[in-house]
Amino acid sequence: AQKITQTQPGMFVQEKEAVTLDCTYDTSDQSYGLFWYKQPSSGEMIFLIYQGSYDEQNATEGRYSLNFQKARKSANLVISASQLGDSAMYFCAMRGRNSGNTPLVFGKGTRLSVIA
């Protein structure tokens, strides 16, 4: 079974600053994938970035990067140069390879507010 923990219910960041959203996970699978999603106030779930457990490099997608520390079982999302449009809920999720084609397990999310 997998478990995702996001310990920051809410975060504030100044526009143009960088922010790190924390995510720790627990799994017995040796191979697994870690995902981050963004949910703006309009409600849709937007896939942001993926990190595989055997990927040697940290994943990056534009202003999003994933600080992956396998030994610490953490997969923190870093947003650089924050914009007002980044204000949203952010969810960390995972799925294990040995779990087969099973659903993603989500954390409870972090609400990010970007201040002008």
Place this chain on the structure above:
Amino acid sequence: DSGVTQTPKHLITATGQRVTLRCSPRSGDLSVYWYQQSLDQGLQFLIQYYNGEERAKGNILERFSAQQFPDLHSELNLSSLELGDSALYFCASSQTVYNSPLHFGNGTRLTVT
């Protein structure tokens, strides 16, 4: 645009009623997932179908049921509705590899009055 289509976008109904939510997955995706998101809650997994067959079950109530049809679209049926069933219901689809993301539809916002 995720490529996943959910209808209707909004649904308002009374307690005790039954509703059907519909989902068309992305082209080529065989897996369909249903999630429930209540106010200020995370996403609760309900049920998963793969190529027409039930693959995994989460915290789905007995009053709820789902199916996936031969054309891969899926329906989630909610019956004997209660006030607490008011939530945002998401459908998602994915390819059949563990490292592929789920792509979500825009959700159906259900309000039970």
